[in-house]
Amino acid sequence: MKICVFGAGAIGGYMGVKLAQAGADVSLVARGPHLAAMKEKGLTLIEEDADPVTVQVTASDNPADLGPQDYVIVTLKAHSVPPVVPKMQPLIGENTTIVSGVNGVPWWYFHKIGGELEGTRLETVDPGNAQWDGFGPDRVLGCVVYPAAEVSEPGTIKHIEGNRFSLGEPDGSKSERAMALSKALGAAGLKAPVRPRLRDEIWVKLWGNLSFNPISALTHATLDVLCTDEGTRPVARAMMLEAQEIAEKLGVKFPIDVDRRIDGGAAVGAHRTSMLQDLDQGRPMEIDALVGSVQELGRVTNTPTPTIDTVLALVKLRAKSAGLYGA
Ligand SMILES: NC(=O)C1=CN([C@@H]2O[C@H](COP(=O)(O)OP(=O)(O)OC[C@H]3O[C@@H](n4cnc5c(N)ncnc54)[C@H](OP(=O)(O)O)[C@@H]3O)[C@@H](O)[C@H]2O)C=CC1
Ligand SMILES: CC(C)(CO)C(=O)C(=O)O
Structure with a gap:
């Protein structure tokens, strides 16, 4: 082989x-x-x-x-x-x-x-x-x-x-x-x-990447902090709930709820997400695949994504300002 x-x-x-x-x-x-x-x-x-x-x-x-x-x-x-x-x-x-x-x-x-x-x-x-x-x-x-x-x-x-x-x-x-x-x-x-049912696993992983990664790139916070901070935890949660609505319309079954997923992120500890590491090291960030794609699926399924839209706009501009996104 x-x-x-x-x-x-x-x-x-x-x-x-x-x-x-x-x-x-x-x-x-x-x-x-x-x-x-x-x-x-x-x-x-x-x-x-x-x-x-x-x-x-x-x-x-x-x-x-x-x-x-x-x-x-x-x-x-x-x-x-x-x-x-x-x-x-x-x-x-x-x-x-x-x-x-x-x-x-x-x-x-x-x-x-x-x-x-x-x-x-x-x-x-x-x-x-x-x-x-x-x-x-x-x-x-x-x-x-x-x-x-x-x-x-x-x-x-x-x-x-x-x-x-x-x-x-x-x-x-x-x-x-x-x-x-x-x-x-x-x-x-x-x-x-x-x-x-690999798509179910894709979404459970994506839940974290969709929310934790851009929030960390915007705040420079590690997972333990952004998952427990009283301001950013609800932002991650709102993004994940929007994603859940999209995924469930597509037939996905989530084996856990958003709070358990966020607690799991917090338990990882003082981890700098891959998107934050990419920003730190001047490498292009996976914004389209992790966040833009979920916004696109929101459009495909007629699901509003107000929090995802906001965070996506902010992280894209952050990346553009660093010369790491778009032309
Ligand atoms: N690293 C991790 O812990 C995790 C990563 N992932 C996912 O896995 C995927 C891979 O991530 P990761 O391994 O971290 O990425 P890396 O950047 O470490 O690996 C990709 C490699 O491919 C090389 N490469 C890029 N373009 C070309 C090309 N045209 N020809 C030959 N080589 C090329 C890169 O070189 P160069 O450095 O020069 O660009 C780099 O060495 C990503 O989607 C990531 O999100 C998922 C879970 C955890
Ligand atoms: C945030 C985490 C640990 C999973 O949600 C990750 O996969 C990443 O750093 O890209």
């Missing part, structure tokens, strides 16, 4: 080391100093309570070097995917599965969902239908990424917590391709359950 991880930064690098350690036929697409370090010294993974491990990996910035794959696991930031679809084509053969390991509303959301919204495209996450047309939705296997990791220096991944990558077919089936990837990830020491 040939697996290529496209965008082998924090999450893709973590997966890449685990797969390589387990003897999988895995290759990594990366770029810049991180790629150069991987090629020179291998890819190192630092995990708590374990000695660092370094594996030699097949890595390139040119997918044509790697050829057609059985699975391409995309672990890029959401906004980085559409522009690289043409570059990814050499990795795609007749039976290639694309695994979308990207936060936010996935571009394939309305594929095989059934009902009147079947096939709806989302401009915020797939401008110009780049992925829908360039990959084709039938190739897609969904994935919700739970681990936290960072590139601590070029060629080195620091794992922070978690090892679960929930997988799910757009139609909810336990397909052969989903089960085979689950087995390969399991053999690499990762948890990769195949879920019949």
Whole structure:
């Protein structure tokens, strides 16, 4: 089974080391100093309570070097995917599965969902239908990424917590391709359950990213603070309730309520969300995928999103002021 991880930064690098350690036929697409370090010294993974491990990996910035794959696991930031679809084509053969390991509303959301919204495209996450047309939705296997990791220096991944990558077919089936990837990830020491209702998990994760991430970027507060502060907790809660109304119209079942989700965020502690980290480090922020997409779904389902609209406007301007959003 040939697996290529496209965008082998924090999450893709973590997966890449685990797969390589387990003897999988895995290759990594990366770029810049991180790629150069991987090629020179291998890819190192630092995990708590374990000695660092370094594996030699097949890595390139040119997918044509790697050829057609059985699975391409995309672990890029959401906004980085559409522009690289043409570059990814050499990795795609007749039976290639694309695994979308990207936060936010996935571009394939309305594929095989059934009902009147079947096939709806989302401009915020797939401008110009780049992925829908360039990959084709039938190739897609969904994935919700739970681990936290960072590139601590070029060629080195620091794992922070978690090892679960929930997988799910757009139609909810336990397909052969989903089960085979689950087995390969399991053999690499990762948890990769195949879920019949992946969209429910997408929304529970998105609840937090939609609200905590922009609030943290606007206030520079860590999760423990913004989830308990008497001013920002109700803002997060209002955003989440708007999102819940949208999701429930789309058939999602939430296994917990908003207060439990916010308490879960608070329990993570003094964490700077990925959006705040991106702002701090001058990197583009995943605003469209995490917040804009939910506003778009509000329009699609005729659901008012006043709090989401307000926070989205503020965080977009914050990002624009830092030169990290739009032209
Ligand atoms: N990190 C985390 O803890 C978590 C992340 N996620 C989600 O997982 C996804 C990936 O996040 P994360 O791993 O943090 O992101 P990273 O930025 O660490 O990894 C993406 C990597 O892809 C590289 N890249 C970008 N464009 C190209 C290209 N055209 N060719 C080759 N390489 C490229 C980036 O290089 P460069 O740095 O030069 O841009 C970077 O090394 C995101 O959607 C994120 O929200 C979900 C849960 C937790
Ligand atoms: C906020 C958190 C921990 C989940 O809600 C996250 O995933 C992020 O920092 O992007």
